[in-house]
Amino acid sequence: MKATVVKIIPFSCVDGPGNRTAIFLQGCNINCKYCHNPETRGPKNPEATEMTVEEVMERVKKQVPFIRGITVSGGECMLHPEFVQAIFEQAKPLGLTTLIDSNGTIPFEKYPELMAVTDGVMLDIKAMNREDHIKITDHDNDTVLANAKYLAECGKLYEVRSVIVPGLYNGDKNADALIEFLEPLHQLSDFRIKLITYRPNGVREEYAIYKQPSKVFMQRLGERFREHGFEVVIV
Numbered sequence: 553m554k555a556t557v558v559k560i561i562p563f564s565c566v567d568g569p570g571n572r573t574a575i576f577l578q579g580c581n582i583n584c585k586y587c588h589n590p591e592t593r594g595p596k597n598p599e600a601t602e603m604t605v606e607e608v609m610e611r612v613k614k615q616v617p618f619i620r621g622i623t624v625s626g627g628e629c630m631l632h633p634e635f636v637q638a639i640f641e642q643a644k645p646l647g648l649t650t651l652i653d654s655n656g657t658i659p660f661e662k663y664p665e666l667m668a669v670t671d672g673v674m675l676d677i678k679a680m681n682r683e684d685h686i687k688i689t690d691h692d693n694d695t696v697l698a699n700a701k702y703l704a705e706c707g708k709l710y711e712v713r714s715v716i717v718p719g720l721y722n723g724d725k726n727a728d729a730l731i732e733f734l735e736p737l738h739q740l741s742d743f744r745i746k747l748i749t750y751r752p753n754g755v756r757e758e759y760a761i762y763k764q765p766s767k768v769f770m771q772r773l774g775e776r777f778r779e780h781g782f783e784v785v786i787v
Contacts (some may be wrong), residue, residue, distance in 0.1 A: 553605055556578035558578050568649075570620030581657060592626055608639055622643050656676060660699050707741050718764075747777075
């Protein structure tokens, strides 16, 4: 079994808890206007490499026992569910935790065997308003929100991520809607909130037109989540 791997970061402290190896797979099914990994979107990338599960795991094993786990991202790694499952099945006997970083547009409940070897999912919710989500990604958020509920119910929702982009949508209204949606889910599962500051660096030129939100604005959004009982809020 093979998949196209964009890169493997041996040691990462931003892709889940502890020190982790992060694996980025090629290909994405949405079109985020602020995408910071645009090279992963298309089917081809001259810097990407076709790799087997065994080849990926050989790279991972070099970091053991200096890592806590692995995180598979993209692009959108859920375009390759069987490949991700095979990696996780080999990672578990090594004592590694397993995380998925996903845009949430592919139903997780359709892959129970993958979920059985997945410790958690870092889920992007680009926008709560359906029209805003389509504006941002060219894709609706119906499956994303259904995934959030499913993952919270089965204890697999590790983190909810949202990129704050002034001028693309209303960040204040989105935060309020996100809090309202997530509050009952937080009663089921103790997940983290990560609010990500938009930066034009690395974004496709035609979309590098939005302003970066201020630190004050970002901190204010973070405090709003904390006021509603979210203990771990990363800004």
